[in-house]
Amino acid sequence: MTDFTAIDTVLLDPQREQRLRSVGTLSYALHAIVAVCAVVPGVQASIALLLVAVIIDLVKRDDALGSWQASHFSWRLRSVVYAGLAYLLTAPLFLLLFVPGWIAWVLVSVWFLYRIVRGWSAMNRGQAMEI
Numbered sequence: 001m002t003d004f005t006a007i008d009t010v011l012l013d014p015q016r017e018q019r020l021r022s023v024g025t026l027s028y029a030l031h032a033i034v035a036v037c038a039v040v041p042g043v044q045a046s047i048a049l050l051l052v053a054v055i056i057d058l059v060k061r062d063d064a065l066g067s068w069q070a071s072h073f074s075w076r077l078r079s080v081v082y083a084g085l086a087y088l089l090t091a092p093l094f095l096l097l098f099v100p101g102w103i104a105w106v107l108v109s110v111w112f113l114y115r116i117v118r119g120w121s122a123m124n125r126g127q128a129m130e131i
Contacts, residue, residue: 020069021123023060027053027076028120035116038109054080068128075119075129083112 030053037045054077061073086108094101122129 016063017067017069020060020064020067023056023063024069024072024123025120027056028116028123030056031076031079031116032113032120035109035113039106039113050080068126069123071129071131072119072123074131075115078131079112079115079119083108083115086111 030049034045034047034050034053057073057076061070061077064070064073087105090101090104090108092101093104119129
């Protein structure tokens with residue numbers, strides 16, 4: 001049985017590659033601001049920052065199709081969806097008991113921050129994300 005671990009990628013021209021890296025850096029930075037602010041007590045970034053990052057990713061991901069950078073668009077979008085679902089699932093804890101709700105919020109926020117840092121680091125190394 002053959003193990004297919006390599007991702008077939010299209011080589012992009014240097015200008016397009018740089019534009020996609022710039023878009024990725026902007027998106028990761030916006031995600032990171034939201035993630036850090038969610039972890040720090042008393043500091044909340046606007047949900048608008050997260051929405052801007054998601055819209056950027058949705059609009060620009062087709063430009064990266066077939067390249068190693070396409071995995072980063074999927075990684076960021078999945079991170080937002082998974083974190084959003086986790087926040088929704090743990091929200092009732094705030095209504096019932098504040099401390100368990102706060103602990104759940106912190107755990108989800110730390111996990112989200114970890115995903116953003118991991119993805120941003122891989123992008124800076126020129127590596128695709130495992131999808």
